[in-house]
Amino acid sequence: QKEVEQNSGPLSVPEGAIASLNCTYSDRGSQSxxxxxxxxxxxxxxxxxxxxxxxxxxxxxxxxxxxxxxxVSLLIRDSQPSDSATYLCAVGNYGGSQGNxxxxxxxxxxxxx
Amino acid sequence: EAGVAQSPRYKIIEKRQSVAFWCNPIxxxxxxxxxxxxxxxxxKLLIQFQNNGVVDDSQLPKDRFSAExxxxxxSTLKIQPAKLEDSAVYLCASSFVxxxxxxxxxxxxxxxxxxxVL
Numbered sequence: 001q002k003e004v005e006q007n008s009g010p011l012s013v014p015e016g017a018i019a020s021l022n023c024t025y026s027d028r029g030s031q032s033x034x035x036x037x038x039x040x041x042x043x044x045x046x047x048x049x050x051x052x053x054x055x056x057x058x059x060x061x062x063x064x065x066x067x068x069x070x071x072v073s074l075l076i077r078d079s080q081p082s083d084s085a086t087y088l089c090a091v092g093n094y095g096g097s098q099g100n101x102x103x104x105x106x107x108x109x110x111x112x113x
Numbered sequence: 114e115a116g117v118a119q120s121p122r123y124k125i126i127e128k129r130q131s132v133a134f135w136c137n138p139i140x141x142x143x144x145x146x147x148x149x150x151x152x153x154x155x156x157k158l159l160i161q162f163q164n165n166g167v168v169d170d171s172q173l174p175k176d177r178f179s180a181e182x183x184x185x186x187x188s189t190l191k192i193q194p195a196k197l198e199d200s201a202v203y204l205c206a207s208s209f210v211x212x213x214x215x216x217x218x219x220x221x222x223x224x225x226x227x228x229x230v231l
Contacts, residue, residue, distance in 0.1 A: 043204055043222040088155050100169055103155030
């Protein structure tokens, strides 16, 4: 059974701080890793994707991947109250018929003004 | 570029009734997914289509759920008869999937249909 584990939170950080969200996965064959943001009552929104070991930066977001440790993380710098949401980690194989994703339960982030 | 469209946005039915959801993916996306998201959980895949063929329906409760994508574009998911535990948000997603390595199935979600079974 392929699993993706996340701390459910809530994770509370003050405005302007760095929020660190973590995710571990069980399938060593996983090749693609995604972070989705989901506001309450809304659908998941893709914010980051990463496929190779190391860091990938996009604005205030940095995704980090360590395949040897089966660990992926998301850092949010200069956190804003608008970042308050549930962050879903999703893991999959690369394309074609192996394109489905396994999602974690999500970590709820609260950014306090 | 228009996103994934879904309808209806909300549906309330009684148990044992039937219900259908519709999804139109992003133009050009060959792969379409239906997910079920129960409150407090991550989305769980129900069925994956590539064009009009089923790729994975291993987690679809086939005694009551069915889905089709006849022309390889829009899709319908049906529940008949509904049970109380089917209350959830049903999400449709699509992706542009190429062949082989480098085709990394970024999936984009529609707004979802919130189903309440009474």
